[in-house]
Structure formats: C-alpha cells, structure tokens
Amino acid sequence: MVRTRCEAAVVLCAIVTWAGGALAQPAQPPSTQPVVTPSAPFALPALGGTTVAIPWPELAALLERAGDRAAKPPVDFVFAPATYTARPVGSAIEVIAEVQATLLRNDFALLPVAPADVAVESVTVDGQPAALVMQGKTLSAFVTGGGRKSLRVTLTRPIVSQDGSPRFDLPLADWPISNVKFSVPGSVEITASGAASAISAEAGGTTTLTATYRGGAVAAIAWKPRAAQADVAAARIYGDSETRISVRRGLVRYQTAIHLNVERGTIPALKLTLDPKAVVLSVGGKDVAGYQEAAAAAAGKPVTINFARPIGGKQDIELVYEKDVAEAGGAERFVAPAIDGARRDGGVIAIDSDGAYDVRPAPAGGAAEATLERLGVSELPQSFRTPATTLAYRYGSPAATAVALTPIKPQPAKVAVLTQTRVAVDRGVLRCQASVTYEILHAGVDTFRINLPKGAELIAVEGEGVRDTQVVDENGARIVVVGLKDVARKQYALTLTYDVAFAEKAIAVAGQAMVPPAATRPATQPAGDAVAAAATISATVVVPILSHPDASTARGYIGVEVRGGYEVTTSVTGAERIDVKELPRLLWSMARSPVLEGYRYDSGVPAMTLAIARHQDLDVLVAMADVCEASTTVTADGRSVTKLMYIVRNNLKPSMTLRLPAGAEVWSTFVDDKPVTPAKTADGRVLIPLKRSEEVEDGDDESYQFRRDRRRQGEEHRVIKEMQQKRTDDELAGDLKPYDVEVVYVMPAVKLADRGQLELSLPQSDVPVGHLAWAVFLPKQYRVVDAQGNVSEVSRFTLPFRHFGEAALARTKEVAELQKASQQLAQAHDAAKAFAEASKVAGVLPVRVEIPIAGEITRFEKLLLVDEMPKTTVGYSRKLE
Template identity: 30%
Template sequence: MVILALLTAAPPRAKANFQDPPERVVIGLDQFLDMYEKAKAKADQPEAPPRTHALSSAAYEGEVLIQDGEPRFARFNAKLRVEVLLDKGWARIPVLPATVALHAAKVNGKEVAMVIEDGFYTLITEQKGAFDLNLDFGASVSTANGQSSIAFELAGSGATTLRLKVPANEDLDFAVANAHLQSDQVVGNFRQVEATLPSTGTMLVSWQREIPVEAAAAKQQSQVYAEVYTLVGISDGLMRATTTIEHTILFAGKEKLEFKVPKGMTLVDVQGAGLRDWNHKDDGTLEVLLNYAAEGNYTLTMTTERVVSTTGGDLSAPIVQPIGVERAKGWVGVESRGNLEIQGGDVVQATPVDVRSLPAAILGITEQPVLLGYKYLTGEASVPLKIQQHDDVDVLVTLLDETRARTMWTPEGRRLTSVVYQVRNNRKQFLRLSLPDQAELWSASVGGRAVQPASAPDGQILIPLVRSQATGGALAAFEVEVVYVENGTPVPESGKGTFVATLPTPDVPSTYVAWTVYAPGDTKIKRRSYAGNLAHVDYLSNPIPTGTVAYIETVTPEVQQQANVQAGGGGMGEGAVPVPVSLPLQGKEVNFEKLIALGETLEVSFEYKGLKRK
C-alpha cells in the first residue's frame, strides 16, 4: 500500500533520476495498470486444443443383400462417437469415403449437414462436446472366382469393430484383413463374422464357400517337384559327388523328405535350412527331417563319395533320386581332379549336353573344367563313365631364372668368384652345387641373409632354400649367392698363358648364364682364343625382361621371415653365422653368356699375354 501511495503521489510524467541505481525503472501509474491488465488477461486465456475433433470409436454393422442369386450390395449402419474439441466455430469431420453410397447421417435423430471434401463425406457442425453420429450407407460387393469381398477406407478412430451378416445355407470361410480378433458363427439363415480392426486403413472382408473337412484333407496333400544338380569329381582312388536338390512344394508343407542314394556311395554330409536330422538307412534310403513344414522353394545339398580303383575302369555317375515327388529332372557335370581320362558311355534316359549350358548350381561350385555334361527328365537315368589312369610326368619345381657370375682374377693365379642365382622354388629343400675342383666356399646367402651350407656325401654343397612367395598368380624369384675362392697356377714368367675356369654346376636348369671375368688391367687376350661352352661377347645381352619375373628384393619381410623360421628350426644349418664376403672388382672385363644351361659344366678359357707378376 505504501508503494502504491508513493506511485500515486508521483507526477503524471515521472522522469528517471539519473542518480538512481541502473537496475531500477520508473514508469507512470497508467502504464503500470495497463501492463498488469494485459498480463492477467493472457494468463486467464485457455490453451487451444491440439485438433478440432476426435473419433473415439466406430462400430460398423452390415448385412449383405442377394440379387439374382449373387451378393451385390451390403447395407451398413455405422455408429461413430464424435467429440468436437473447439469452444466456438464450425468443425469439419471426415467420416466416410466417397466410394460408398451414403443414405442418411443423423445426430440425435436429426439429419446433419454432409459435404464431400478430399474424397471423404465430411460432417459440418458447430455442435460442441461429444455426441453419436449414425450413418446409413451401402457398399458394393465384388465376386470373382467363387470369392466375394467388400472393401472401403476407414476414418481414423480410437476403436473400430465390425459385424457383418451374409445370408447363406452353407458354411462360409471368412477373412478380414489385418483383424486382431475375429470370429464367425451361424445366426438363423445368416453366417455372421465379428472382428476388431486397426483404427486406420481399409476394411476388407472376403468370404467363400467353406470346403468340407474331407475335401480339405484331400486338398492338403502336398505336391513336390524336384530338380537335381550333380557335380561328379573323380580323382586318384576317389569319386566324390556334390548334389544340390531344389524342391518346389505346393499346397501343403513337408516336414520329411526322402531320397534314394546310389548303392556303394557313402553319405558324408547333408545341409539345408531348418535341418533337424538325417538318417541313411541300410537299403540306401536317406530320410531328412526338418524343424518345420517347408513350403514353396526348399534347397538341400548333400555330399557323397566312394573309393574307386586307382587303375581306372567303368563307373556310373551317382545320381540321387528323390522319393515321393510328382516329377524329378536333373543335370550331371563330370570333372577330373587328377591325371585321369574320362569318357562317357552309353547313357540311359539321359542326353549329353554342352557343358557350357549346365546350370550355375554345377558350374558355380568348381574351379576345375567340367568335361562332360548330361540332362535327364526321369529318376531312372543312368550315366556310365569310363576312367583311364595315366602316369604322372615329373615337372620342374625349381628354376634358375638367371645365373650371374663375377670372377676377380689376380696374377698370382687366385680367383675369387661370386655367383648370384635368381631362384623360383616351389618345393625343393636344397640347391645342390658342385663346386670347381680345389674351390673353397667362403660364404652363402639366401634372400639377402647369410646361411650355413651343408655338405652331401658325394661332395656337393647344399644351400637351404625358402619357398617362393606367390605374387600375381606366379612364383616370385629370390636371390641365392655363393662366394668361393680358387688357388690356381700363377702367371708364367713370360707373361703368356691360358686362363681356364669353371662355374659351380647346379642340379636345376638355368635359363640364362652371364659371367664376367675381371682380368688384370695390362692383360692382352688373343682375339680368337676364346673357348668353352659360354660365348664371348663384348656386352651382356640380358635377354630376360625384368617385367616377366616378379623378383623379391633380398630384404623383403616375407623372405626374411621365412628364412628366420628355417634358421630357427635348423633348416639353414647349425653353428656360427657365416661372414658375408664382398667381392673387390677391378681390372679388364671379359664377358661370357649362355642361354639355357641344363646341368652341364660351364667352362670358359682364353689365351693371354703381356701379364707379369708383381
């Protein structure tokens, strides 16, 4: 009250005192009262409803009318519980789709205004609160192939129920789409269905004559059609078949499938969706039990095998026969998994086909070429095969792509030689080398790592190898290097003589050999004195393109890791690690080369003069 009195005593146009604290605002009484009344009016204003109306429930009761012995129309009485949420004004409430024929719309027994908006009969009303809207309308009945149905769109409501009566003297089989609860019963001469429906969507009711129990039982007998795809693979002493059976199951599900497995075949595995168990009986019958009644398409895969003679002979493709099916047809593909020659015999109730026309169920499960193809249309087909075994031919498992040798020759007759082999190895454990007479091995390395060679009883040197890594579908090469020294005859006092030297002889072929001899700088070589099985050249030709061989650098992790593993297991030799030897190269280069060395002794010689010992 004191504050109000002070405000009343203030001048009509009070001005702020600039000496007052800055957080205070001084206004006139009229302005204050105006702001107060506006704030109070806003606080008392009720919140607007989220929508103009709501349908809390909808109950549809209908009866189908028969005309000319056929159901033509259905007349419905619908009771909709409507609640208008507006305090004032008109509300527009869609209640029925315009696809039905509206006879009457009443509230409390009085007709109400209805218009069509956006494809719906729409109630126009200014009545407030909750009330019941009664609708009388008709919907068409469509009949095709012995089945009748009614369908129309529903207005969204909180709860929707349906009761429909169909005049009939026999039992009917009803179906209400998306019904949560459904029941049907006989009421006088009517068959009546009741259902609870979702609040939105389409009401779809269909019915047809109910099939008697005896006829239904006969109809529920399943019919099965089978297509059999068999891939037969024959290797040394074993015939193995992978069979894929695709079933088409109609009318009723099947929980058990049966097959006849060819005599003599051992069943290894059976796979399929929902497979519970399988039993291969003594009479050759295979019984497969499923966890459910399979319908439509069902695929089963089985693997069978049998031991066959390693010398070949006559066989028959193992064709699995489905039991209890309406029709079975199939395809057979035959492949060889070894050095076997397979020929087809005189087939029975089958036809040879181009292997390229075989289904993907056969061609798609093998990387081997399919040699023979057959098609049959009956389960009694027979495909005889003639097998002939051929002996294996030894093939090269290790190859030296290149052999590059460098020899440092001194007037004292000593020769220090380094030989680097580019090796591709698939299976060989050692590279066997026959060193020249009186040669002393100084060092050896594999893949850039020093190794400890071994000595064979026949005097050969054994260099442990690693296995080549596969790169780009081919085996990559790695380096093997040996360094050895020879104490030869010193240069004669006359300075004339003959140089003769040989390279180590490996136990595997080499496609290219290059040898460079570094003679003392003042050596004069007679032009036509070159001899041996390597040709003298001014420059090495290097005929092997670098792009054709996937070389592994000597320090790559793959080769290094494999070498470490072999070294840890003693594969690289026992004892101290050899000392790497670097070759001092100086003097006059004399080049020799050879294409394709097949284990012969590699030798060069030439006559020289003008060389004096120092």
C-alpha cells in the same frame, strides 16, 4: 623376554575389551533433551612397572572377544520414501513432510530436513522438537543414538500466477524418494513438471494429484479449471478410413486405419460402429487409454475408444478385429467402420484373399451397399494394395458390401527338381556333391525326400532352415528325409555331399630299367638300377545319381572331375553328353580340378559307369632356379672372385647341392637375404640349406609370374598378358614366391701372360636353371680374343638382370679409378684370406661379401642348365699401350 611380551599383550587386550564392551552396550531410549553430551573418555590406570599374570584360557578368551567386532556400515543413516502432503490455505500452500530415518551407528548424526531457503515452521523428531543446524545450504536436525527416527517438517510455500493459472514450487529435501500429494477443491486439471510419474483423480468434489520425485528436485505444480462440457459438444469430427479385409479359411480379419481431424474443440472419447459380428483384438494410437465393446445390434457393434486426455487436431487410430465365416463359403456382408457424429466419414476398402476362397462381388442389397463405388485394384494407393488384393471399393458415407465366397479346393504341391552333380574321381573313392534346386508350385512343403543310391555314404546336407536330416529304409530303398523349420514356397535349394568307395585291383605289367630319380624330384620308387615291375590300378564303379520320388519332373547335369593320375572311360545311358563349356557355372565352382566330361538328362535317372585305370605317377620337379646371375671378376694378379645369385622357387627340396670348380673356396652363402651355414660332403660337394617358398597369387608383385613379366619387353609381353586375361578364375593356380640364393667363392691365382687362355667355370647344381647369365670382367689392360665352352658369348644379355651385367657395370664405372679398385680388391683378398684362416669356425653364419666390379666385360648365356657345369675358355691378349 617372553614374559614381557605377554604382559604387553594383556594390557592391550584389556583396552580393546573395554572398547568392545562399550560398543556392545544396548541402545538407550531417545533422550527428550535436544543435546546429549557423551561421557568422558576412559582413562587407563597408571600401572608403572607392575607385572600382570593371567592364565592362557582367559587370555585366549580376551583375544577372541577383541576380534569379534561388527563390521562398519558404509553410511551413517538411510531413509524410507518420504511423503509431502500439500493443500492451499488462503494465498499460500501448507505442506507437511514426513519421513522415517534409520541411524546405523550409535553416535551423533545430522539428518537433512529441507533446503536452507525454504520457510520451515517446525521440525520434530519422534514427536519432540528437534535441534536444528544450518549446514551449508541445507537445514539439518541434530540427533543421537542408533535406530529408527521419525521426522515431521511443517512449512509453507507462496502461490504465484502463471499464464492466469495458480502455481507453486516446492524444493524437496535430499531424501532419496519423495511422494507429493496435492489436493484442490473442485474439478481442475493439475500438472506436475519434473515428476517421474503423476496421476490425478477427482472424487467428492476434490481433485487430488499424486506425483513421485527424486530427492533434491523441485516440484512445480500448477492447476486450472477443466474445459466446460460445452466445448466437447462443439467439436467437429472428420474422418477418413482405410480398411483391409483379409479373407482366410473360416475367418475374416479387418485392419482399419482411421485418420481423424478434430476441430473447434477436443473429445475425451470416440464412438464407432463396427461389423455386427466383429471381435476387437487391439486398438492403438497416440493417447489411446483403452476401449469398451457394447452388445451388438442389427446396425452394428458399438465400440468406445477412451483417450488418456481430451484430444484435438489430427490423430491416427488403428483397429484390428475379426469375425468368423462359414468354411463352406457363401454370401458375406463386410461393413466398414462408422464414426458416430462425424461430419465426414469416407474411405476405401481392399479385400484380400490368401487363396482359400474365390472372392467375387455379390448382388447389392440395401441403401448402404448403394453408396459403394467399385474401384480397380490399381486405383488404390500403392502403399495400401498388395499382390493378394482382389476387390477394391470407395465410399463417401458409412457403407457395407456383399461378396460371394466360393471355397477353392487346395491343390497339392507340385515340385520340379534340377540336380547338378559333380563327380570327382579320387583315390579309391568317388567324391560327389549335388546341388538340388526345387521349383515349388501351389502349396508349400516342409519335407523333402531324396533317394540315396546303394553304396553311397551321406556326408552332409546343407540348406537354409534345415531342421533335421535322417536316412530311412522304404521298401528296400534308402531315402534321405530332410525336414525344414518353415514351409518352403516357390524355390528352395539343398546341397548334399556323399561318397562312394570302390575297390582297386592291381594289374602287373612288364617292368623296365628304372632310372634313379634326380634329387630335385620326389622319389616314388627305391633308388637303383634294378628292373622293377610297374602296375596299373583298375576298377569299375557305378556313379551314384540322386533321384526324387516326390518330384513331378526331374532333370539335371553331371560333371566328371578327375583328381590324380587316373584314366577314365565313361559308359552312360539315359543322358546326353555335352561340351563341358555348356555345364552350369555352379558345377565349375564345385570342382577343384578341370571338369573333363559333361552330361545332361531331362527325365528319369541316368545309368553311368566309370572304368578307371590309375597308372604309375611320374616324378616332377620340386625345385627350380628360374634365373642364375653370375659375375666373375679377374684381378691383374690372376685372382678371381665369383658371385652367383639363383632365383629359386622351392616346394619340397631341403638343400641345394653344388659341385664347385677344383680349388674353389666358399666365402659366403645367403638364402632369402639371410646368412646360412653351408655343409661339405665327403666327395667335396657343398650343401646349401633351402627353405620352402611361400604361396602367393599370380598377381602378387612377389610372385615369379609378376617378376618375369616385369623383365619381359615389347610384343611378347603384350601377347602373354592377353592370354592371361582370357583364362578363367577356375583355371588359375597359385604360385610359389621366389627367393634369392647367393653364393660367393674365390679361386686360386693364375699368372696372366701377355697372351694366353683362361679357363673359367661355374658350379654344377642339382637344381635345374632356366636361364644362366654370366658376366666375366678381365683387367682393363686385357681384351678377350675368343671364347669356347658350353655357354654362348653374347653382345648383350637377353634380360635386364638386376644383380649383375650392365646395371652393375654402370654403377662400377662411376668409380674414379678402375685400377685403384683392382688394387683394393687384391688387398681385400689378402686380408680376407688371412682373416679367414684365423677366424673361420665350422657352423658359424658367414658375413656378406661385396665384389667390386671393374674391367672389360664379356657376356655369356645358356638356357636350361641341368646337371651340367658351365665352362668357358677365354683367349686373351694384352692391349697395346
């Protein structure tokens, strides 16, 4: 079997080797014959059952040779940029197209020559006549062999007339880039429609166009005689100028907008006369090709603006030029631009000053100055004047004005500072945040220096365009140097955050018997009845207030915020105590807790010392049941089923502990509408796992506040809403989203006599209940005579509860037969009890139990239920038939 596979491989390798050798043959010189026929395909010898043996090194060499093949090129041929040379001959255009093609395969190829509808006279390949093939709508040349090929195509195109001007269309071959060169005797204007670029030049009495087209496009070329020079001379030029002259220290910059209107002809260029000392920086406008400056003369400096084509009609030109002036100031002559040959040449001049000089009119001298008319700055067009404009003129013919420049001694920057400092007393640290607002007059500044008090640790410096911040030591003082990326002017703001740590000292105080914290509260002391020593933590700390060594005036506000259980006594000199309502709103926005004290100072740096005392924290509630709605249904055979719904808000407590009445059996427990598995302690208490409430805003319809307000009615609800509207956003705190904890349990059956007492009770919970509402349903044939217990009987519930009470009873009364419902409940109880005994498994989630509500309702309520089991003893009697 191995030898047979080797034999087949040898034959295969021989075939592949022959084919590879044929491909590796050197390229033959191009044939002079138009058609070349390849040799007959290679025929394998008939080996039959012949066995071929070959040594392994030779077989390996054959395999290597067979795998060493050149990659197949992505295309058969490529083209270099083509050249079309066209010239008019009689009533036609003679065109010669030349292109270089490179064949990437040593095989046959069809090279596109021209569209099929073009009158082609001849086609040569490497100087020899080519064989042509009509392939669809393209005329192609048949070539063979690899390498470079030179194609030359001769064709003619007719000349047609368009609007009295000659024109011809030249369909181009599918060569990627085509350069068309067209020459016409005489001075003419040539246009090339559809060209990517076109340039025409005139030399030796011939005008030549060079245009570039994409492959396959149609070159549409037209020409006409140029306009006579007499048309230029006949053109009428009208100009209106707006010149802004900006005076800076040692420099004057002109910005001129010339609004031209050329009528009765066109102009190829525009000649201007500018200020004799001017240096042109830029010239802009439509069709502006460039400009030339000539040597300045006494009358001014000639400048010629050239256009890419002769222009006519309305045209806008913008010039920017400048000249040097003496830094010491003096009289200066400012010249508006003059348009040579203009029939109207008027305009306005606005002189701006950046504050380096005091600019005033100088005595007029000469005829040019006499033509100027002084304007008020407000008379300038609103779009043309600026806040820096000091002088304005109007002229009806080329004019100049003389002004006197008096240097203004620069004034140093004057900085006024307002510092608003929020001081927050936290555990072991003063957390300070200062908003510093700078009012900057005269010059700008790019650096601010702030004195950082001793012991303060800089946390962050924030501001727009802050480049870097560093703390340096200057004569024993710590200076915060804030560098800016740009110069700040008029107003600037920084925010600095820094801390000051202080040491606290514990002072022992006589202890007292401590009560173990309730499970609802976070334990801060070990449980037990032992006497423990309470402690007061005290400290004295100097409040760090920032100062500004470079400020001309400094004032500020201080707000003291207390976080945690601190008692703060303040001692202040150099500042006035104010009501916290007078503090700026910015200070309130920086505070997390209420601001207890406010101070204001108008100069200097106040000295403020805080005497701090931190007392023992009190335990607070971490879970609360705002409402508990309970329903107990007693059947005719003495069984009772109770369903409780606690509306709980929980921040920390992991579980709710219930002490059920004796003999009670839990059927189901749900938390936030999801089943949970309760646990039972050794002493018989039931633990229901709780989840932490989600945080919501007060206005959220899931918040406790919203649900509470929805239940409230009348005047009380209106007063509360008005009080809420008066509270500011800083005083409002987030709320915890309440959720439901549902518990269903059953009690053993008791015999109901014609008259007697029925003792009913609800579980004792370690989560305080704000409002308990309990509905007790006795069978229809019984009535309640009296009730005694730690809950109060009411005729109607205070709040319209959504789970039980009248709403549930109304739904139940829709049932046709109440007696039938009671029987169904008894049957359900027996079936459920039997099923529970067979199917109860520890750790398995319970199913929801729905309790049919039927019979006579008795209502009980109790406010604020804490560590107490609600109980009532109901006296009943059978109704007379």
